Amino acid sequence: MGEITLEDKKAELKEKGILLTIQRSAVLNFLHDNIYHPTAEEIYQSLRGIYPALSRATVYNTLDLFKQHGLIQEVTIERAKAHYDYKTEPHHHFLCHCCGRIYDVDVKKVPVEQEGRLDDHKIDEVWLYMRGTCATCLQERDDAGTP
Amino acid sequence: MGEITLEDKKAELKEKGILLTIQRSAVLNFLHDNIYHPTAEEIYQSLRGIYPALSRATVYNTLDLFKQHGLIQEVTIERAKAHYDYKTEPHHHFLCHCCGRIYDVDVKKVPVEQEGRLDDHKIDEVWLYMRGTCATCLQERDDAGTP
DNA sequence: GTGGGTGCAAACTGTTTGCACATCT
DNA sequence: AGATGTGCAAACAGTTTGCACCCAC
Numbered sequence: 001m002g003e004i005t006l007e008d009k010k011a012e013l014k015e016k017g018i019l020l021t022i023q024r025s026a027v028l029n030f031l032h033d034n035i036y037h038p039t040a041e042e043i044y045q046s047l048r049g050i051y052p053a054l055s056r057a058t059v060y061n062t063l064d065l066f067k068q069h070g071l072i073q074e075v076t077i078e079r080a081k082a083h084y085d086y087k088t089e090p091h092h093h094f095l096c097h098c099c100g101r102i103y104d105v106d107v108k109k110v111p112v113e114q115e116g117r118l119d120d121h122k123i124d125e126v127w128l129y130m131r132g133t134c135a136t137c138l139q140e141r142d143d144a145g146t147p
Numbered sequence: 148m149g150e151i152t153l154e155d156k157k158a159e160l161k162e163k164g165i166l167l168t169i170q171r172s173a174v175l176n177f178l179h180d181n182i183y184h185p186t187a188e189e190i191y192q193s194l195r196g197i198y199p200a201l202s203r204a205t206v207y208n209t210l211d212l213f214k215q216h217g218l219i220q221e222v223t224i225e226r227a228k229a230h231y232d233y234k235t236e237p238h239h240h241f242l243c244h245c246c247g248r249i250y251d252v253d254v255k256k257v258p259v260e261q262e263g264r265l266d267d268h269k270i271d272e273v274w275l276y277m278r279g280t281c282a283t284c285l286q287e288r289d290d291a292g293t294p
Numbered sequence: 295g296t297g298g299g300t301g302c303a304a305a306c307t308g309t310t311t312g313c314a315c316a317t318c319t
Numbered sequence: 320a321g322a323t324g325t326g327c328a329a330a331c332a333g334t335t336t337g338c339a340c341c342c343a344c
Contacts, residue, residue: 019318021324041308055326060309079223080308080333094268105265112259112275118252120282121241128259129274135267166343168299188333202301207334227308227333 004088006032009071016069023047023054027062028071037075037083037093037102077102077129090114093127096134103134151235153179156218163216170194170201174209175218184222184230184240184249224249224276237261240274243281250281 009028013020026047031038038046044059063084066072075083077095083102092105092112105128114126133141156175160167173194178185185193191206210231213219222230224242230249239252239259252275261273280288 019323021317023325039308053326056308057310057327058325061324074226076223076226079221079229080227082226082308094265094270096268097271103266103268109265110259112257118241118256118277119250120285121243121250121277122280122285123241123277124244124279125277127274127276127278129276130265130268130270130272131274132271133269138267138269166299168343170300186333200301203333204302204335205300208299229333 012069012071018065018069023051023058024062024065026051026054027059028066031066031072031084031086035086035104037085039081039083043084075102076127077131092130094130094132094134096137097131098133098137101134101136105130159216159218165212165216170198170205171209171212173198173201174206175213178213178219178231178233182233182251184232186228186230190231222249223274224278239277241277241279241281243284244278245280245284248281248283252277 006028010020010025013024018024027043030043030047034046040056040059040063043063044054044056047054047059063072063074067074067084070088073085073088075085075093077083077093087104090107092107092110094103094105095101096103110128112126112128114123116123153175157167157172160171165171174190177190177194181193187203187206187210190210191201191203194206195201210219210221210229214221214231217235220232220235222232222240224230224240234251237254239254239257241250241252242248243250257275259273259275261270263270
């Protein structure tokens with residue numbers, strides 16, 4: 001239902017003649033299972049437990065490959081660190097200053113017209129990034145504030 | 148008219164007891180005069196011509212200080228590199244893939260409600276980043292395409 | 295003279311690259 | 320065998336940090 005399945009994505013790779021190696025499969029599975037927008041380093045650290053020989057370069061290569069083919073998207077809500085998102089359907093992102101978590105925001109809640117032209121520039125991508133304090137952190141702060 | 152002047156910003160520093168050194172003044176003037184969203188390195192390279200003893204650390208310190216006090220804003224439309232924006236009034240940004248230029252986009256052209264709450268998260272900042280090909284690059288491409 | 299500001303160099307983080315080895319067909 | 324993918328280590332870019340020196344109050 002709208003969501004592109006893991007099998008769809010794997011099939012797409014096969015179709016394009018791209019080998020689905022153990023490492024690539026592991027990265028894609030990881031992103032599918034961990035939709036909290038992990039960084040390359042987090043992916044590497046987690047998978048290293050299962051595949052001790054895995055190298056950072058392979059993780060970076062793989063993420064690049066998937067991004068090139070539109071299987072995943074790179075979220076640059078934090079400067080310096082890239083986060084990776086299994087979900088490629090249009091949506092927005094919210095970063096909590098407090099806990100660092102990144103939340104998805106439904107595109108219907110902040111309808112930004114993704115028009116093709118603006119000021120005569122051709123628009124290919126539109127990214128809406130929000131930052132603040134997330135509901136969980138606000139709650140924790142409240143709990144701590146009422147002794 | 149809406150625009151905060153250089154003098155306003157300098158007065159604000161003075162008010163807060165922050166010394167307006169030669170270096171700080173140079174950085175603020177540079178951002179005022181070069182509204183194309185320069186990077187720290189670009190600022191450093193340009194000012195080094197005038198102040199050969201200037202150090203990168205001072206440029207970074209100064210940019211941080213100004214950002215802390217809301218005199219400028221950091222634009223993170225490119226991963227890895229921070230751009231700095233003299234204009235702190237709400238507006239959006241467009242990055243041209245082709246020439247790397249960053250354009251301001253009037254907030255009225257893409258009205259994004261900067262509401263205080265969304266999904267129970269407290270929203271402090273809203274950034275809309277667009278990427279594509281700018282009018283100038285499209286024009287140049289057209290000109291080249293019609294021999 | 296003292297406290298904030300500056301400059302230098304080294305450290306650090308995230309990412310990229312070059313190259314030898316391994317793997318799949 | 321040939322092409323493609325992997326792992327390692329070194330390189331790289333942008334930024335941050337520690338510390339000695341300097342200068343304005």
